[in-house]
Amino acid sequence: MKTDARVVTKKTPEDFAKMAIAGACVAAIHAATRAAAQPGTSLLELDAISAEILREHDCRSSFLGYHGFPATICASPNEVIVHGIPSRYQLREGDIISIDAGAIYEGWHGDAAFTVAVGDVAPEVTQLLEVTERALWNGIAQARHGRRLGDVGHAVEETARPHGYGVVRDYIGHGIGRQMHEAPNVPNYGVPGKGFKLKTGMAIAIEPMFNLGTSESSVLDDGWTVITQDGKLSAHFEHTVAITPEGPKVLTLAEPRLVDELDEVGRA
Ligand code: MG
Numbered sequence: 001m002k003t004d005a006r007v008v009t010k011k012t013p014e015d016f017a018k019m020a021i022a023g024a025c026v027a028a029i030h031a032a033t034r035a036a037a038q039p040g041t042s043l044l045e046l047d048a049i050s051a052e053i054l055r056e057h058d059c060r061s062s063f064l065g066y067h068g069f070p071a072t073i074c075a076s077p078n079e080v081i082v083h084g085i086p087s088r089y090q091l092r093e094g095d096i097i098s099i100d101a102g103a104i105y106e107g108w109h110g111d112a113a114f115t116v117a118v119g120d121v122a123p124e125v126t127q128l129l130e131v132t133e134r135a136l137w138n139g140i141a142q143a144r145h146g147r148r149l150g151d152v153g154h155a156v157e158e159t160a161r162p163h164g165y166g167v168v169r170d171y172i173g174h175g176i177g178r179q180m181h182e183a184p185n186v187p188n189y190g191v192p193g194k195g196f197k198l199k200t201g202m203a204i205a206i207e208p209m210f211n212l213g214t215s216e217s218s219v220l221d222d223g224w225t226v227i228t229q230d231g232k233l234s235a236h237f238e239h240t241v242a243i244t245p246e247g248p249k250v251l252t253l254a255e256p257r258l259v260d261e262l263d264e265v266g267r268a
Contacts (some may be wrong), residue, residue, distance in 0.1 A: 061104070
């Protein structure tokens with residue numbers, strides 16, 4: 001999506017705490033939509049579930065109305081990379097579905113995404129999802145005071161390389177805070193030791209998008225839906241991460257957690 005603000009803003013621990021409340025709402029949306037992503041469930045049903053959880057958490061959707069986006073969440077099945085608009089489409093056995101959710105609490109945003117298989121999928125598809133999620137966590141592990149965005153992007157990109165996946169370059173992560181999309185841009189590629197220097201008090205959303213085929217994308221006539229040019233499957237994982245003196249803290253979990261307390265795929 002487009003970046004709204006070019007200034008890198010510094011957050012206080014109190015600001016991070018509010019972002020973590022938004023993030024816990026996002027985590028609740030993830031849990032509910034993951035459970036509901038079964039054959040026969042429509043994408044509009046996933047959207048309705050998400051809207052209800054936002055209400056329960058006293059949050060608003062970051063996406064609804066954003067540059068005119070017409071829904072609560074993005075729901076991106078199969079060859080859709082990102083920004084899918086929830087529709088009447090009913091999930092089928094063998095699909096994959098990416099859910100991207102953003103919540104606003106007292107003006108502060110949390111933004112995160114995951115991809116899940118619907119029923120049984122081919123081993124190469126399971127691997128695409130696992131590797132994309134691992135790339136996210138490898139990127140998060142680099143999000144420390146004094147490191148650079150090239151370190152983050154390189155860690156993400158290198159995770160894809162042995163598998164030959166298309167690493168999407170047209171869409172990238174972003175700073176986040178009072179705006180969903182703030183500076184800096186957070187690419188899923190980079191050169192170690194190069195790029196913007198991270199500092200305590202920053203928050204970034206890291207969001208690898210890996211494709212089974214080409215990295216090239218197209219946008220459908222609805223102006224939103226981004227698909228792979230070759231029609232092959234695409235996976236997307238994202239978390240909102242705070243740069244703290246104790247290291248990277250993931251804000252879009254049920255409770256905020258330092259990455260150093262978690263295993264290499266974010267499990268407690
Ligand atoms: Mg994002």
